[in-house]
Amino acid sequence: MSLIHVKDLSKHFKILNRREGLGGAFRDLFSGDFRTVEAVAGISFDIDAGEIVGYIGPNGAGKSTTIKMMTGILKPSGGLIEINGLVPYENRIRQAQIMGVVFGQRTQLWWDLPVIESFKILKEIYKVDQKTFDEHMDMFNELVGLKELYSQQVRTLSLGQRMLCDITASFLHNPQIVFLDEPTIGLDISVKAKMRTIIKELNRTRNTTIILTTHDLGDVEALCNRIIIIDKGKILYDGDIKKVNALFGAYRTLKLQIDQFNETTLQTLNDKLTEKFGTDHGITISENEESWTDVTIDQARTPLSEVLNHLMTNFTVMDVRIVEISMENVVRKVYDGALT
Amino acid sequence: MRGYLAVMRGSFMVSVVYRFGFLFTILGNIIYLSVAFFLWKSIYRSSDTIRGLTFNETFIYVGLGSAIFILLKTYVDWILNFEIREGAIASYLIKPIDFGLYTLFASFGSLLMNLAAITIPTLIMLIFVFKVEFVLGPGLIIFPLSLFMAFLVSFYIDYFVGLLGFHSESVWGLSTVKEIIVTVFSGALIPLHFFPEALQKVLLWLPFQAIYHTPLMMITRPDQSWNIFLPMLFVQIFWVVILFIATRLFYNQAIKVLRISGG
Numbered sequence: 001m002s003l004i005h006v007k008d009l010s011k012h013f014k015i016l017n018r019r020e021g022l023g024g025a026f027r028d029l030f031s032g033d034f035r036t037v038e039a040v041a042g043i044s045f046d047i048d049a050g051e052i053v054g055y056i057g058p059n060g061a062g063k064s065t066t067i068k069m070m071t072g073i074l075k076p077s078g079g080l081i082e083i084n085g086l087v088p089y090e091n092r093i094r095q096a097q098i099m100g101v102v103f104g105q106r107t108q109l110w111w112d113l114p115v116i117e118s119f120k121i122l123k124e125i126y127k128v129d130q131k132t133f134d135e136h137m138d139m140f141n142e143l144v145g146l147k148e149l150y151s152q153q154v155r156t157l158s159l160g161q162r163m164l165c166d167i168t169a170s171f172l173h174n175p176q177i178v179f180l181d182e183p184t185i186g187l188d189i190s191v192k193a194k195m196r197t198i199i200k201e202l203n204r205t206r207n208t209t210i211i212l213t214t215h216d217l218g219d220v221e222a223l224c225n226r227i228i229i230i231d232k233g234k235i236l237y238d239g240d241i242k243k244v245n246a247l248f249g250a251y252r253t254l255k256l257q258i259d260q261f262n263e264t265t266l267q268t269l270n271d272k273l274t275e276k277f278g279t280d281h282g283i284t285i286s287e288n289e290e291s292w293t294d295v296t297i298d299q300a301r302t303p304l305s306e307v308l309n310h311l312m313t314n315f316t317v318m319d320v321r322i323v324e325i326s327m328e329n330v331v332r333k334v335y336d337g338a339l340t
Numbered sequence: 341m342r343g344y345l346a347v348m349r350g351s352f353m354v355s356v357v358y359r360f361g362f363l364f365t366i367l368g369n370i371i372y373l374s375v376a377f378f379l380w381k382s383i384y385r386s387s388d389t390i391r392g393l394t395f396n397e398t399f400i401y402v403g404l405g406s407a408i409f410i411l412l413k414t415y416v417d418w419i420l421n422f423e424i425r426e427g428a429i430a431s432y433l434i435k436p437i438d439f440g441l442y443t444l445f446a447s448f449g450s451l452l453m454n455l456a457a458i459t460i461p462t463l464i465m466l467i468f469v470f471k472v473e474f475v476l477g478p479g480l481i482i483f484p485l486s487l488f489m490a491f492l493v494s495f496y497i498d499y500f501v502g503l504l505g506f507h508s509e510s511v512w513g514l515s516t517v518k519e520i521i522v523t524v525f526s527g528a529l530i531p532l533h534f535f536p537e538a539l540q541k542v543l544l545w546l547p548f549q550a551i552y553h554t555p556l557m558m559i560t561r562p563d564q565s566w567n568i569f570l571p572m573l574f575v576q577i578f579w580v581v582i583l584f585i586a587t588r589l590f591y592n593q594a595i596k597v598l599r600i601s602g603g
Contacts, residue, residue, distance in 0.1 A: 068430065071433075071434050072433070072434075073430055073433045073434065073598070074598065075596055092433065093436045093437065093438065094436070096433075096434055096435055096436040096437075097436040099434065101431075101434040103430060103431065106426075106427065106428055106430065106431055107431070108431040108434070108435075110350055110354065112353075112354045112357045112358075113350060113353055113354060113357070117350060117353060118350075120346065121343075121346045121347060121349075121350045122435075123346075124342045124343045124345070124346035125343035125346065125347070125435055125436065125437055126343075126435075126436065127342065127343070153357075
């Protein structure tokens with residue numbers, strides 16, 4: 001039997017339609033004008049013990065809402081969740097003992113106290129014995145070196161330090177499942193790397209099931225074997241990462257700032273590229289903002305270096321940036337049938 | 341249980357962090373006590389007893405009342421409302437703890453700090469600076485217990501107002517109204533004896549008097565006897581039980597409408 005079983009899960013919120021301005025705010029006092037927002041609209045999946053699953057999607061896709069339902073904080077509007085055969089919402093306190101949760105945008109540490117005090121409180125709350133606690137702390141200290149932070153007040157930590165402490169805290173009671181909701185949001189590359197090391201290591205040594213939501217496709221590539229892509233409350237893709245990997249692994253967006261940009265530039269660009277690489281070049285061109293042009297290249301078909309070279313010789317390029325494909329673009333490509 | 345005690349300890353430590361706050365509270369209290377002292381002194385110039393109370397009794401009532409007022413101020417409603425609105429409540433709900441008990445113990449932690457930093461100094465001041473005399477009797481023995489019950493009544497009223505945050509996005513107005521009602525109807529500002537008879541009768545049927553009036557009466561009543569005090573204590577316990585059950589039911593219903601947006 002699978003560890004997590006989700007069937008036809010849905011959640012809708014009633015939201016008061018707010019009006020603009022001061023007058024609107026007053027009228028809202030007596031307003032019964034609600035609209036229903038479907039945050040999660042019927043999703044189903046099963047997750048086995050020991051999996052690392054990337055749960056991804058653009059902003060507002062329903063990721064966090066799903067996680068909050070799986071952790072038992074929110075009550076589903078419909079459908080079923082079972083974790084170890086129990087419904088989280090009805091057995092919140094019992095289920096909490098086997099789960100760890102990190103919300104990237106908030107902390108579960110005590111803001112005003114030194115870091116170590118939060119760990120001690122959590123140790124008592126989760127009834128962790130001293131030996132396990134010491135072993136855990138040693139292990140984390142080895143992995144990320146947090147010891148010197150222990151006496152520091154949580155609110156004086158940097159975002160990266162705080163996140164590492166939060167992760168440490170969420171694994172403290174050796175949970176079976178850890179939910180990481182945007183754990184790398186706003187972190188620099190070195191902290192991200194540390195974070196990935198810890199997650200991998202814990203999954204390997206303790207067989208902890210990890211469900212990761214993120215905006216950073218790098219996290220997904222580095223950690224997950226399976227991904228679930230969700231948008232507008234519905235699952236778009238659920239399966240092996242390899243197939244998707246080709247998708248965002250191969251695409252790069254070239255951001256160009258071209259001198260004397262005008263309305264014909266895009267057309268000229270396209271013509272020049274077709275001239276050189278033929279009609280099936282797999283390149284899409286779109287205007288971004290104020291003279292920045294996005295050229296998205298499928299490297300499987302056309303090498304990026306050649307495109308760049310060609311453009312540099314034919315146009316006066318003032319500035320260039322190369323970026324990996326964004327979550328929104330991945331989702332768009334999935335919609336366009338890239339995975340079928 | 342260990343977990344809740346750890347929470348209490350943590351909350352106590354948080355209060356210690358804001359130690360400068362205490363200095364100002366104590367300073368404010370000294371000023372308040374001085375004003376109250378001279379105010380009641382001048383009121384008592386015309387007669388030795390007013391409504392059966394001597395100056396000494398009234399001043400203990402008012403002075404100790406202010407000490408208890410600060411003692412019980414743990415801002416549960418404000419904190420809870422903030423946490424519900426910001427969604428910070430999520431980090432409690434993911435833990436294997438009962439939210440009501442968690443809040444109670446956290447609040448008790450800061451109460452202990454208030455006790456050590458403000459209430460005891462105020463008490464010392466009342467005895468040594470303002471020279472009030474406490475009646476020795478069973479009242480002094482039962483007072484701590486009664487005070488603890490007063491805390492529970494006050495806590496559950498605050499907790500209830502805080503929980504309203506699930507329904508209303510801001511309980512600022514409600515909190516303010518609650519504050520005024522509690523301060524006036526509990527006898528924290530003016531002893532209940534000074535209220536019109538009819539109003540007194542009504543107030544004795546409300547939970548607010550259990551917060552200040554009951555423990556204060558135990559200290560100030562000249563007729564010290566268990567036969568009077570025990571029923572008073574039972575009334576307090578009655579209110580604790582009622583409010584406990586009411587907030588439980590309300591919480592179970594309110595948690596269903598919880599919305600945590602963003603992140």
